[in-house]
Amino acid sequence: MKPRKDLLDIESLSIEEIEHVLTNARPFKDLIRRSVKKVPPLRGRHVLTLFYEPSTRTRSSFEIAAKRLSADVTNFTVSTSSVVKGETIIDTIDTLQAMQVDYIIVRHGSSGVPNLIAKHSAASIINAGDGNHAHPTQGLLDAFTMKEVCGDIAGRRVVIVGDVLHSRVARSTSTILRKLGAQVGYFGPGPLIPDDRPADIRGFSSFEDVFDWKPDVIYLLRIQMERQRDQFFPSLHEYHRIYGVTEERLAIIRDRGIYIMHPGPVNRGVELVDSVMSYEKTLINLQVENGIATRMAVLHWLQPGTTVREMD
Amino acid sequence: MDTQGQQLLSAREIDTKIHRLACQILENHPRDPFVLVGIHRRGVPLARRLAKFLETDRPDVRSGSLDITLYRDDPQNVDAVSVLGSSDIPFNLNGQLVVLVDDVLYTGRTIRAAMDALIDFGRPSKIELACLVDRGHRELPIQPDYCGIARVTGPGEYLRVLLREEDGQDGLFLVKSKSDSVTATAP
Numbered sequence: 001m002k003p004r005k006d007l008l009d010i011e012s013l014s015i016e017e018i019e020h021v022l023t024n025a026r027p028f029k030d031l032i033r034r035s036v037k038k039v040p041p042l043r044g045r046h047v048l049t050l051f052y053e054p055s056t057r058t059r060s061s062f063e064i065a066a067k068r069l070s071a072d073v074t075n076f077t078v079s080t081s082s083v084v085k086g087e088t089i090i091d092t093i094d095t096l097q098a099m100q101v102d103y104i105i106v107r108h109g110s111s112g113v114p115n116l117i118a119k120h121s122a123a124s125i126i127n128a129g130d131g132n133h134a135h136p137t138q139g140l141l142d143a144f145t146m147k148e149v150c151g152d153i154a155g156r157r158v159v160i161v162g163d164v165l166h167s168r169v170a171r172s173t174s175t176i177l178r179k180l181g182a183q184v185g186y187f188g189p190g191p192l193i194p195d196d197r198p199a200d201i202r203g204f205s206s207f208e209d210v211f212d213w214k215p216d217v218i219y220l221l222r223i224q225m226e227r228q229r230d231q232f233f234p235s236l237h238e239y240h241r242i243y244g245v246t247e248e249r250l251a252i253i254r255d256r257g258i259y260i261m262h263p264g265p266v267n268r269g270v271e272l273v274d275s276v277m278s279y280e281k282t283l284i285n286l287q288v289e290n291g292i293a294t295r296m297a298v299l300h301w302l303q304p305g306t307t308v309r310e311m312d
Numbered sequence: 313m314d315t316q317g318q319q320l321l322s323a324r325e326i327d328t329k330i331h332r333l334a335c336q337i338l339e340n341h342p343r344d345p346f347v348l349v350g351i352h353r354r355g356v357p358l359a360r361r362l363a364k365f366l367e368t369d370r371p372d373v374r375s376g377s378l379d380i381t382l383y384r385d386d387p388q389n390v391d392a393v394s395v396l397g398s399s400d401i402p403f404n405l406n407g408q409l410v411v412l413v414d415d416v417l418y419t420g421r422t423i424r425a426a427m428d429a430l431i432d433f434g435r436p437s438k439i440e441l442a443c444l445v446d447r448g449h450r451e452l453p454i455q456p457d458y459c460g461i462a463r464v465t466g467p468g469e470y471l472r473v474l475l476r477e478e479d480g481q482d483g484l485f486l487v488k489s490k491s492d493s494v495t496a497t498a499p
Contacts, residue, residue, distance in 0.1 A: 001393050002393075003393050020393060020395065023395060023396075024395065024396045026396075026398065027379065027396040027397065027398050027399070028396070030398060030399065034432060034433050035406075035432070035433065035434055036431075036432035036433070038432070039382040039383070039432070040382060040383060040428070041382045041383075300382075301393060
């Protein structure tokens with residue numbers, strides 16, 4: 001297996017690379033049981049988080065992961081930076097390049113920005129979410145979590161519920177799970193399910209259909225309030241009634257032992273009712289916990305370049 | 313390159329060496345409790361075998377395993393993406409007397425890394441070192457407290473320890489690489 005400089009999406013990863021990250025995430029997770037939770041491999045390396053979109057958990061998760069590997073971390077806060085003065089992304093990258101950081105963790109509202117930065121930077125770029133495109137570390141941590149609770153991912157059935165169209169999480173998670181042999185289905189409001197979904201992904205018209213398929217995991221996507229200007233469904237109340245995990249549906253889920261996942265943060269009363277959070281097969285907090293170990297494995301795996309690649 | 317080489321210890325002799333190491337540890341610590349920690353990979357079965365020999369005198373002696381990949385200081389091999397092993401130390405190290413166990417002692421860098429890793433698990437009262445073979449060429453001020461056999465290797469020579477748990481058989485071999493320019497593989 002060749003070392004890799006950047007992690008931009010799940011599509012370009014080989015099964016071997018995915019398995020490598022998932023395997024190494026395990027010992028990183030075990031570190032939390034030690035008195036010293038920090039290990040030295042990234043000592044002297046510098047990690048920069050560059051978030052053009054608000055995020056608390058992903059950014060903190062990366063920051064904790066980097067610090068546990070003994071890296072130094074700088075948070076580049078966009079609202080207070082030169083971006084408001086009209087600096088372009090490339091100008092910002094040139095500035096960061098001059099600062100000699102080794103890893104840049106990027107989140108941006110437009111798809112493809114991390115790829116652009118990767119081309120212009122010797123640093124390793126990790127995509128922490130770009131537009132509707134990809135969120136590869138979420139996919140990896142979801143796969144790690146499923147592997148941890150289900151043993152093997154191959155043959156498992158996962159239904160992703162909600163706004164699949166605008167979800168980079170849905171894209172990355174469904175891609176990695178299918179690569180690892182899981183069967184994936186989508187369930188959500190018609191306009192929010194992509195027309196061009198791959199043929200092997202099932203569609204469902206109701207929660208009853210979903211239950212009939214006997215899924216192992218129901219993966220709820222967050223309704224992104226900030227993206228609902230276009231009125232893809234009548235109201236949040238309606239959404240909850242049709243696509244939410246209600247008390248009645250939770251009773252069925254509990255009865256069948258189906259796992260519930262969600263990338264967070266949850267909208268209580270929309271994607272799920274409060275009692276889902278205390279259901280014993282809700283993996284939401286485990287996903288957060290595993291996010292740190294998975295991101296440590298990613299940082300440990302990537303190897304920053306020495307020179308900037310030529311632009312193609 | 314010869315994979316087997318000249319046999320320095322037979323399976324039976326390996327067994328005797330491990331038995332002797334166990335006796336020496338016991339002799340040194342007739343009363344104090346201690347724990348064994350094997351360094352991945354071959355130190356782990358060695359520590360288990362030491363514990364087995366110690367069974368009659370110390371039925372409660374515990375052994376753990378330590379992966380030191382994250383603590384290595386050797387220049388990163390660009391083509392090798394390291395797979396981490398798991399450390400399993402199912403006991404509190406604070407105030408413990410720890411005997412670190414490895415198969416081959418060479419530059420001492422592995423032991424330096426192992427001590428750093430160990431100290432991140434807790435603060436042992438003392439750390440000692442047991443190795444099956446000492447091949448010399450130390451680059452750090454580290455010496456074994458218990459050593460099965462000392463055999464300083466010459467240019468182009470290295471030692472190959474086989475243990476049945478990892479390799480299906482026991483033995484110690486001196487292997488000569490055909491060209492002296494080939495760097496001996498670190499144990």
